[in-house]
Amino acid sequence: MGSQDDRSSENDAGLTVERRSLFGLGLAGAAIGGAAAASLLAPAAALAQTVSKSKLYTIKERGKLIVGTGSTNPPWHFQDATGKLVGMDIDLARLLAKNLFDDPEKVEFVLQGSDARIPSLVTDKVDIVVQWMTVTAGRAQQVDFTIPYYREGVGLMLLARGGKYKDYAEMKAAGKAVTVGGMQNVFLEQWVHMALPEAKVDAFDSPDSAMQALNARRVDASMQDQSAMRWLMQQAPGRFADSGFGWMPNSYASAVKPGDPTWLNWVNTVYKEAMVGVDFDYFAASYKKWFGIELPIPKVGFPQEFA
Incomplete structure (x- = not known):
């Protein structure tokens, strides 16, 4: 994911990439005149040359x-x-x-x-x-x-039909009875518990494996990126549902x-x-x-x- x-x-x-504000000299530069004006205008000429090579x-x-x-x-x-x-x-x-x-x-x-x-x-x-x-x-x-x-963000994918829970509110109310599957990751439990503090967590070697576990009803929900969830719902209309809660935006x-x-x-x-x-x-x-x-x-x- x-x-x-x-x-x-x-x-x-x-x-660190330093960004500098660039100011035109305008009338002030013209008022200085002579060599001093030329020296002050040189950086502007150098900038124009650099920009032309964009x-x-x-x-x-x-x-x-x-x-x-x-x-x-x-x-x-x-x-x-x-x-x-x-x-x-x-x-x-x-x-x-x-x-x-x-x-x-x-x-x-x-x-x-x-x-x-x-x-x-x-x-x-x-x-x-x-x-x-x-x-x-x-x-x-x-x-x-x-x-x-x-x-982007993460969410909980449910089965649209035949699943134990209909939405996030039902899963949160069920507490320890809920099992969430997700891709193996050192942060997996922490991420799941941000949304469902009491849920059991099962780790799988890939997002696809977590989805297979959901299809087989070995888990109640699969934690997925929101974009992946929307894609899967597009590919299998009526089979999957979004729990209605997303978190960890990026x-x-x-x-x-x-x-x-x-x-x-x-x-x-x-x-x-x-x-x-x-x-x-x-x-x-x-x-x-x-x-x-x-x-x-x-x-x-x-x-x-x-x-």
Whole structure:
């Protein structure tokens, strides 16, 4: 699982990326005049030269976008029955390519494990990582995160028919009688007990094994990432149900190599306008397809994100 693996496997460290505010000299610079003005203007000229070498322009010249992602974690990035790479992360990568080249196919995917996400960025193997990456303060010392595109969390998956409990309230009231299954993890009991302090906990070697135990009614609920739950409910309508309680929120965002504000700002512009502007229909269709979530149409008039 994405967020659960992220929380347990990485305690990121790295050099702090310092962001400096840049101020134009304007009339003050002109008033100084002569050599002094030239020396003060030199940093601005250097900045302009650096910005002109942004990865944004390198990608445009190359003619394709190179994206680091995965291939084994639905609904984020996985291969469908035909072997094609699909998922929410893949949709976002293709949206970037569409806005760069007016062609969503002009993207090369570099398939990698979660532990390769930061190394592939800082060594310029990829232009951007779009791979269900949880935003943490530690990682933000090593990469620049985009605005988040999903708020993950964990929840409890139940059987929609034939299960012992109908929802979270019934399980909490049942106390010690409840058994929850989840993927083996040193934090598993702690996480389950955040929601159900008295529940018994059974550990399994994978999320799939925990779901098999739920299907066999060996456990009353399976703790899963919320996105995985929504995906499974999409794949087997009427078989599974969300207990109605989620916890341990964390944000998913894309990441770019630090020090390139032009590239970061461009990606953020694409993501934001997909959520509230010109590409909303595309973004909403992806949310519906992968999570079964109907996004409300953004209100016109005053931008609500600033309200």
